[in-house]
Amino acid sequence: MKHVAAGLCVSAALLLLTGCKREQRQLRAEPAERATFAAAPESPIVPGGKVPVKVEVRNPYEGDAYAIAEGEKLFSSYNCGTCHAAHGGGGMGPPLTSKNLTYGSEPENIFDTIQKGRPKGMPAWGGRLPEYQIWQLVAYVRSLSGQEPMSATPGRSDDIEYKTKAQLK
């Protein structure tokens, strides 16, 4: 009977090891999370072939449920919604719910966009936000287009959904 109980424990644990990455909670990120962007392309077209250029940098919060939730709160705190709409639907700024963002949809591209800003209105947040917060925002933005695992993405937010003028009638 003891073996059975132990066996059950082990198999349950194995089943759940897949979730470890999702459940990481880094409360106190290291002050400097350096990232290199030397080779981060912003276009999917690569001369000479279809092999994409390899980039060294990764989002440390890829698939991290806590980071995506923090990113959602930061998105609201930093008023990204004034341009991109409350859940990335788009307004003055382009929609973030698309898999094909103008300046690239890979995590390092979105990081670049947030950090450096973009022409025609995207502010440069790099000097203002610590890097780990930008990575959390990256994870959240990618979750808006379904590129983060579903189990890590929250089912819904607790916000008021914006209604269009037509809906308000």
Place this chain on the structure above:
Amino acid sequence: MKWFAGAQSVLDPAGPQAGRIHGLFEVFLWVAIIVWVLTVGAMLIAFWKKHGGERHDDTTKRVVTACGVITVAVLLALLVASAVTGSAFATVPSNNVMNIEIRGHQWWWEVHYPDYIPHERVTTANEIHIPVGRPVRFKLTSDDVIHSFWAPNLSGKLDLFPNRVNEAWFEADRPGMWRGQCAEFCGLQHANMAFWVIAEPPDKFNEWIENQRKPGVMPSTPDQAHGQEVFLNGPCVVCHTIRGTNALASVGPDLTHLASRHTIAAGTLALDRGNLAGWVTDAQRIKPGNRMPPVNVPSKDLEPLLAYLESLK
């Protein structure tokens, strides 16, 4: 921070609300002590008395019934006492009431003094000043999860909900400083979400609120000026407000009169230079999980920044 045991206590009422509850508590406490002594006494006697005589179950049943009836009577009396206190407690006095709006955040208190005239409105954080002898009505709401506003020396608690405005009131009947704490589990830093209520004679209170209405003090030394630059060009401006400058964000507490407060980090640290330095550079070490990120301030900029912040009286 000085020793403040007793400044966050149900047993030392500083206002009529807490006073009423304290009176009711004493009634209940005495009843409880007497009932417990009688019950456990009866049980001990039941064990140790001489046994073996004739059994009179009818008499015994009558005694038990009588005890039941006494229980009902006592409970009814307590119910009446509770109802009387409760009704007095809930009735907001109608004249001379001051209004304060509290918005709970994870894990700090946003305090507004509303006014019809916009430039008379005051926003501060984690510290509430009230005039002695005047009832204060608190309008409580939350920005995120459920919190609870509780200053035990002054009154019972009331929860802050994200979808409604709850109203509580209390009054301080003497000057003093009392501490309150969030009393509804709200996440990682629930333990460190405190606030101070400072009751002052009316003239001192008016002085305080006049000062709070002014915009942030302009820097008066080159050091402070450099510090203001660091503030406005750094991450601080993304979350904090200092009225009179370009910093107008409301994610974090309003810092316009930071140096007039006694504590920082929602009552966790006393306001002094060392604590301020520690908080600004690595808030996560002090309150892990809270929403202020560690800030990389080079040492040549840290001292001026602190000088500026400490000038914001």
Place this chain on the structure above:
Amino acid sequence: MTPTQEAVERGTVDLSALDRSWAPPQGLLGWFRQVNHQNIGKRYIVTAFIFFILGGIEALLMRLQLAQPQNRLLNPDLYNQIFTTHGSTMMFLFAVPVMEGMGVYLVPMMVGTRNVAFPRLNAFGYYMYLFGGLFLYAGVFLHIGPDAGWFAYTPLSGPLYDPGKRTDFWAQMITFTEMSALVVAVELIVTIMKMRAPGMSLNRIPMFVWAMFIQSFMVMFAMPAVMACSGMLLFDRSVGTHFFNPAEGGDPMLWQHIFWFFGHPEVYIIFVPALGMISHIVETFSRRPILGYTALVLSQIATGFIGFGLWVHHMFATGLPQLGESFFTAASMMIAIPTGVQIFCWIATIWTGRPTLKIPLLYIAGFIAIFVIGGLSGVMIASVPLDLQVHDTFFIVAHFHYVLIGGAVFPLLGGIYFWFPKMTGRMMNDAVGTLSFWLTFIGFNITFFPMHILGLHGMPRRVYTYLPQTGWGDLNLLATCGAFILAIGFIVFVLNALSASQNGPAAGSNPWGSSNIEWSTPSPPPHYNFANIPVIRGREPMWTDPEPPVVTGLDDSRREVLVTNTLDAEPEHRYILPGPTIWPFLLAVTTTIGFIGTVFQMWWGVWGAALSFIPLVGWFWPRERPRPDLLESGCGSGGIE
């Protein structure tokens, strides 16, 4: 010669046939096929105590963290997980299952039958409980344990403020354990209503059986509420419903109402079986019939009913209208009346009896001393103004530990001591029992009494640390020391039980001289409980009617029991119970797969249901055809002799 001996002589009972037809399944596979209520009951109790020890370790960790201000033993994330798991373990994985286990073990014996009404369902319920507990702890040990408190208020437990799957583990564990509790409730109700020994009319039912009967109805009405709200929370978190999202028409208050509609009866579900146990112990050791049987039964029924009308007292600080809250103040005070009446009846029984202070009665004395404090602090917090001061402080922590440990754990320990000889055939050691009682009693009071004072001095609940300037350090340190003494007391009790089960002195069938029929069987009882079902002619059969007539004519070559009518227990017909089978275990496995899967991906609900179809088919596949001579109404060729 006793009627049983006569019956054996005349050949109307065949003990070896009974042995064969009720024989337990053998081997490793046999463990999974077991449907006997004694084994399942013991499994519930042992598993519950293992969870109790885990919950106790969590409590000690919390106390170590709080022993000093600004202690850094546990970071806030870990502390939140530990206090949530402590509460959830104690409430869902220990307190209710251990009472269910005592019920499953004792009720068939007390009513004079051979097994519960639905043996396979009984086994299924146990496996669901076990798997639910293992599921929760798998999460805990992987550092993804729930961290929103054992009552998980929204929006803190919602998708935005509690990301990941932590609270989903918690919510689904509830589904497992509440399903198990419902299973036991259903089978106990049917067993008690329809399988009592002939002559056991309603006014002769033993007190513990009444208690389990009332508790089972409470379970049936309360558990669906928590399954509903945990299901709503799961949907909010994974599918995107808005039950608790105020922005889209939901309300965080809805969670509180539904949860506490379950949560308040839950504590009475834990408490009422303890009340039943107390009556047996008091009666036995006062050596007189319990005084006020009718009053005691009616009081328990009143407790059960009124318990459903109190839930808002957990929500007095939420800003609900005062008139409504006053109604719940009145009800919360009112429930002290039936409880008080019961205590008065017990003290009167001891007063007018000839008490001998054996260990079980010592635990009941401890219960009275401790529970009355808890009940009185409960009357205090029933009052809205008082509650507004002490709600969510350590005063409440003190209150509920006084009523739960004093009111349920002390009688449980006394009950275990009391029925241990019956379950194992050996006596626990009295000297060690006395030591464990005093360590527990003293340790408990040193731990929890200071918490009343801490709450009045302003210390809120669920805080992982506090500032030294608050002055709370000394009392917290005292409470921590008390906690270790309390832990030692519990460990000594468990060691006493473990060592006595191997080396204790042999116990006869009725070592305490008790009055109910479970004490007429050998210790431990054979798998069929009674060689012959006795006929009950009074409330204290072992005292007034030690050699009663017995029922004959049940077919001993199969698992046959007697079904009687509800009010007066007159025999109605015979009923064949199923024997050992693997299907309950397999159904529990497939259901578990479905439940665990839905935490991650909702479609697993469908796959789990589809998979469960197979063991359900196996379970309900018709077995042998009934014999024609058994299809007559009445008792066939048997009778009462």
